[in-house]
Amino acid sequence: MDRELLIVSTFCFFLAIVRTAVAIRGGAYRPAGFNFFAIALGFVFQTAFLSVRGHALGRCPLTNLFEVFIFLAWSVSLIYLLIGPAYRLSLMGAFTAPLVFGLQIFALLAPIDLRHSLKHSPTPWLELHASVSLIAYGAFALACVAGLMYLVQERQLKQRELNSMFYHFPPLTDLFAAITRLLWLGFGLLTLGIAAGFFTGQPLPYGKVAWSLGVWIFYAAILLARHLGTTAPRRIAALCVVAFSAALTLLWGITFLSQTPSM
């Protein structure tokens, strides 16, 4: 039952992608409510999936790589729905939908939905650590999406080749401000998540701690470069894309290569 909910959710994101692709192909892209509603509907089904799975497990559904990916996709949708309209980043939906779709389709197709015998019983600190860290990854994912939008728009401006999407981008300086806010949001949440990890009362997995600190330091360095004003916005945007790709790989590494459940 829960996987069916996820399939419906994935289909909603797929519809958003198709709509965008058709509009761009027709040379007449304009951000419509359709993308927002498709993502909102997809989010409702994601939430239903996590709820059903959580009830079945009797804990926060973060027990294997499959659930981690879905929780991450849910975080990305949640933050998009919260900040997209607020910052008038309507076009962000066109970039967010493929990312969420990719995460979910990978989770559905890869043989990673494995049941583990859990070593530890869940504690509030452990659940806080895992969930907040993943929501932080959601913010970083959106910073990566905004970074990609920045790079696409910047390239069009430099090359002087403006397509029908160009005038729907948020202004370059507004987009950079949104990247900064998303970086701070993600960084704050990640700090909280890592700190909560030290209060679980369980032995610290040093590999995970090192990786998490590595991600934390990477993002701290990006924020430092941003505020010192010594790095061009284009490079900050590119770093957001690199950092999230690295963080996602590390997340997979932490959860999969260690052959242990995420909690």
Add this chain to the structure above:
Amino acid sequence: MHLFCVGISHHTAKVETRERFAGHAEIDRTLRAEAGCSEALLLTTCNRVEVYAAAAEAVPTERIAHCLLTAGDSLGEEVEAFYRHEAQQCVQHLFRVASGLDSMVIGETEILGQAKKAYAAARESGAAGPYLHRLFQRAFRVAKQVRTRTEITRGAVSVGSVAVDLAEQIFGNFETRKVLLLGAGEASERTARALFKRGVRDLRVSNRSLERAEALATLVGGRPVAMENWESQCREVDILISSTASPTPLLTREKLSPLLHDRLDRPLFIIDIAVPRDVAPDVNEMEGVYLYDIDSLQSIAQQSLAQRRQQISAGEEIIAGHVDEFSGWFTSPRARVMQSALELRPSES
């Protein structure tokens, strides 16, 4: 009832001809009393003179054209420049005109305002009755749909508006932005005025002649800057508009590089409308600098026009649906009842 349109436009007649047939103060009365129209509306713009009318009997094109002339003028061969659209073609033509599909600059929106004004005047004088009321109300609806459902109005099509649109796409809000005008030519003045209209409040003008700089600064609400200080201004400004008569580039990568060192996180938009160019082309390769010269601005304006042309078929599709609906109403028993009622009305003298 005959519903028809007779007119001339930039497609069929030169400006001298359009001027001759631009109508006169008594045109509403003349069209009804002399030409025999039950309802008549004159739409005149710089690119077209068109009469939309409803009449119980067919009215020849020559008679309408004659009404448009001022007293004493003869029709001559220019009458051949007139086109005529009847019934469904008339409806389709008006919908195309109101939507900007028939305009010289495809997708321009000024025509809609002009059509609304013409309709309001005809309503006020009593020249527009139920047929033209229904026709024009529908035309305004169609124009709105074409504008919102297609990209027909998207993108600027003149050099000045392209520059302002690009600046807006980079900076968003202009209120806190600083602009430097280098050279006090007419083109930079136009662009500066457009930026001022959009909210720029910090305008600086630098020119070889300080008097000219002061004069332009007063015109655009800015302040003059001595020519020897313009380079240092590049540390502060967000937009630089250059249009001097210098035979060699004033701004090169070597000159600009040290000035931008402290402002890496702030973009610099350079609009170089001078010929020969004031800014070396390789400045565009610098981080955070966006350089547009006259050719690149013109090329974007052309791209926008081409994109607008691609949208014509989408606009035509919307129009076709409305034309069918309107024609359905026009031939319906309800419309015939309305026609009978109109025919029973005493004719105006």
